[in-house]
Amino acid sequence: MKRLIIKNGIVADPLSRTEVKRDICIEDGIIRGAGNGTGDFKKSRSADIKIINADGLYVLPGLIDMHVHLREPGYEYKETIKSGMEAAVSGGFTSICCMPNTNPPNDSASVNNYIINKSKEAGLINLFPIGAISRGLKGENLSDIGELKESGAVAISDDGNPVSDTSLLARAMLYAKTFGLPVISHSEDLSLRGKGVMNEGFTSQALGVAGIPSIAEEIAIERDIGLAKYYGAKLHIAHVSTAGSVDVIRRAKKEGVDVTCETCPHYFTLTEESLLNYNTNAKINPPLRTGRDILAVKEGLVDRTIDVIASDHAPHSEDEKDTTLDNAPFGIIGLQTLLPLTFKLYAEKRLFLHDIARLVSQNPARILNLSGRGGIKEGYAGDITIVDVRKKWKFSENKIKSLSKNSPFIGMDFTGIAVYVIVSGNVISAN
Amino acid sequence: MSLKKDLISIKDLTKSDIYSFIETAKEFKKISLKDIKKVPTLRGKTVINLFYEPSTRTRSSFEIAQKRLSADSLNIAISQSSVTKGETLKDTILNLESMKPDAFVIRHHESGAPYFISKITKASVINAGDGINEHPTQTLLDIMTVMEEKKDISSLKVAIIGDISHSRVARSDIFGLSMLGADIYIYGPYSLLPVTGFKDIPNVRIAKGFKEAVKNADVIIMLRIQKERAGYHFIPSIEEYRNFFKLTPELLSLASKGVMVLHPGPVNRDVEISGSIINRDKTFIFKQVENGIAVRMACLYMLLGVQKSLEPDI
Structure with missing residues (x-):
């Protein structure tokens, strides 16, 4: 028997909503109990015992990033499954979910299997693929959703390409419901986005570039929630960025619609003004919005309208981003900055650490039906993230584990970092 | 009368x-x-x-x-x-x-x-x-075929599988068999089931899975899937339909011992039903005709x- 004991840490447990100092024991990859001092686990006759002293550290259920773009297969120069996982380890994640916009897109068991096999070769953390809603992500025909589920997909999404055809999305929701798969919607009205490259407002006006109106997101969320409500289907809305979107979702939840949503750290950290020098490393879709939107997103996190914080990690190469704002691709990396940026909300006393555990572990597990994950509980997978919330550090380019360095946060000072990630009882040093 | x-x-x-x-x-x-x-x-x-x-x-x-x-x-x-x-x-x-x-x-x-x-x-x-x-005449012949084998319709579990939304056979069968008191289990992809469900019709429920639908069933009515349905997003593809909504010998073995398999025809062999089930005379398709x-x-x-x-x- 292989046993790991995590001693003296403060356990931030989303299930009990507590932060209590106690020890945790993981046996053969499974959480087998949590004591409240030393000596509780002495009875073992096993020779293989490893002890981690987490004195002064917080112990969270293994963090799950449910929105990551790994670029393999197809764009390995931006990111491979292995490099993405290394970035995830450094960011404190024990599980990540990868979006299907690879080349070929993940719309079949063969691509799904390829991705899962690659992740097993890398052998670091858990990878749960998200399959495509439509064949080839073209928005025309459903992909083989049952086959995707059977080969390991935990959700379906055409992330990056909103599903414009309303009947296709409606039937995707219904068909996926047959298999208990949630639909993750990138909600955006493409005709309203037009050629926009950043939030439509004073800054886009000042820069003289085409804007993306906030209503393009809100109107699409209204439609998608309407469908979920009408068809009684399960819907998760990706990367919520505007005050209006938070309002729409808050209202839907009050009405009892089976909808969940996520936001990303940049939407509660940066505004459109980050693009003032035509900074392509702040070009992202949905775009960075305004101070008012930041406040609304924070409120949504506090009042639980927003269920999840995910990174929307979207690597692009230096050359791809080294161009005009119009020409650069959308997207920034985020695996290594999610946790420190979220800790700012802890420092602002908006969130407890057990709230962070809920937003980045418990809820992603619940939404994606990852049973036995998302909490620190007897019988759950031995996935743990240990963090130091006091550690001060600078996010410099040489700390980036991703193959791509497209981050607007380079040079920023952070407080708090992941120290260890533990995956099925195996300890990996995070930083 | x-x-x-x-x-x-x-x-x-x-x-x-x-x-x-x-x-x-x-x-x-x-x-x-x-x-x-x-x-x-x-x-x-x-x-x-x-x-x-x-x-x-x-x-x-x-x-x-x-x-x-x-x-x-x-x-x-x-x-x-x-x-x-x-x-x-x-x-x-x-x-x-x-x-x-x-x-x-x-x-x-x-x-x-x-x-x-x-x-x-x-x-x-x-x-x-x-x-x-x-x-309606299909339903009457379905009921007649069942009654030749089973005495009391009201004691039967009937599974109706497939494209319920577009099937006139399913609708008439549901009305008729429900009236006679059979317990009806419906199964198919939600995209091919009526959005309203069947709350207005007694004894009809939507099964959570194929197995629940056919388990201990006395009668299984398989419906034809039209190939065009994939074109309108109701199903991803015929291949996928075959993988998840076809009656196989394994699924059939979960049914009651004297199970009757019905199909209104025309049959898409190995799409909604394994050809071997028909070849082994397990169905009442020709008796229905x-x-x-x-x-x-x-x-x-x-x-x-x-x-x-x-x-x-x-």
């Missing part, structure tokens, strides 16, 4: 109507087993078969039923009729009505067409399948023969 002049919907029938059809059909079945398969029952009656959709089984079944009852039948091939010149359904019927037929047998791609026709003709109207609405003639003879007799003979002689 509360029969009207028409047979348009199973919902118009009572339990005892259904049983009288079956009892009568049982008698007529004997005729088909004789050397001389003809009786003079409907001699002098004119029946017009108006098929706006392709059909092999239903059309030949009605035609044979008419011939065995000595009725004069007229088959209108829509592709060679004035319909191709733009004649409306109303005008077609009004013109044929002038020829004094006693019954119309209608197959139409539009739901409600037989009802529409019944309002403008004095002749009896028999619905031989309308759009995605109903196929056989009973189809008897049921249609009973319908023609009960709408034309019984009813008209009650009228006073002029």
Whole structure:
């Protein structure tokens, strides 16, 4: 028997909503109990015992990033499954979910299997693929959703390409419901986005570039929630960025619609003004919005309208981003900055650490039906993230584990970092 | 017997109507087993078969039923009729009505067409399948086939699997079998199930999975999946449908020992049902076709023969 004991840490447990100092024991990859001092686990006759002293550290259920773009297969120069996982380890994640916009897109068991096999070769953390809603992500025909589920997909999404055809999305929701798969919607009205490259407002006006109106997101969320409500289907809305979107979702939840949503750290950290020098490393879709939107997103996190914080990690190469704002691709990396940026909300006393555990572990597990994950509980997978919330550090380019360095946060000072990630009882040093 | 002049919907029938059809059909079945398969029952009656959709089984079944009852039948091939010149359904019927037929047998791609026709003709109207609405004679022959094997319909678990939304057979079967008290389990992708569910119909529920639907089932009714459905996003592909919604020998083994597998035809072998299940004589598909003639003879007799003979002689 292989046993790991995590001693003296403060356990931030989303299930009990507590932060209590106690020890945790993981046996053969499974959480087998949590004591409240030393000596509780002495009875073992096993020779293989490893002890981690987490004195002064917080112990969270293994963090799950449910929105990551790994670029393999197809764009390995931006990111491979292995490099993405290394970035995830450094960011404190024990599980990540990868979006299907690879080349070929993940719309079949063969691509799904390829991705899962690659992740097993890398052998670091858990990878749960998200399959495509439509064949080839073209928005025309459903992909083989049952086959995707059977080969390991935990959700379906055409992330990056909103599903414009309303009947296709409606039937995707219904068909996926047959298999208990949630639909993750990138909600955006493409005709309203037009050629926009950043939030439509004073800054886009000042820069003289085409804007993306906030209503393009809100109107699409209204439609998608309407469908979920009408068809009684399960819907998760990706990367919520505007005050209006938070309002729409808050209202839907009050009405009892089976909808969940996520936001990303940049939407509660940066505004459109980050693009003032035509900074392509702040070009992202949905775009960075305004101070008012930041406040609304924070409120949504506090009042639980927003269920999840995910990174929307979207690597692009230096050359791809080294161009005009119009020409650069959308997207920034985020695996290594999610946790420190979220800790700012802890420092602002908006969130407890057990709230962070809920937003980045418990809820992603619940939404994606990852049973036995998302909490620190007897019988759950031995996935743990240990963090130091006091550690001060600078996010410099040489700390980036991703193959791509497209981050607007380079040079920023952070407080708090992941120290260890533990995956099925195996300890990996995070930083 | 509360029969009207028409047979348009199973919902118009009572339990005892259904049983009288079956009892009568049982008698007529004997005729088909004789050397001389003809009786003079409907001699002098004119029946017009108006098929706006392709059909092999239903059309030949009605035609044979008419011939065995000595009725004069007229088959209108829509592709060679004035319909191709733009004649409306109303005008077609009004013109044929002038020829004094006693019954119309209608197959139409539009739901409600037989009802529409019944309002403008004095002749009896028999619905031989309308759009995605109903196929009442199919249901009567399904019930007859089940009753030949199982005595008490109300004690049966019936699974109906597949494209429920677009199946007139499913709808008529659900109405009929529910009326007779069977426990009905529906299964198929949610994209092919009615959004409203079946809360308004007693004894009908949507199964959570294929296994729940067929477990200990006494009757399994498989429905044809139309290949075009993939084009309108209802299913991803025929391959996927085959992988998840096909009745396989393994699934069939979960059913009760004397399970009856029914299919209204035409069958897509190895799409909705494993060919081997048909090849191993596990189904009642051909028994259904056989009973189809008897049921249609009973319908023609009960709408034309019984009813008209009650009228006073002029």
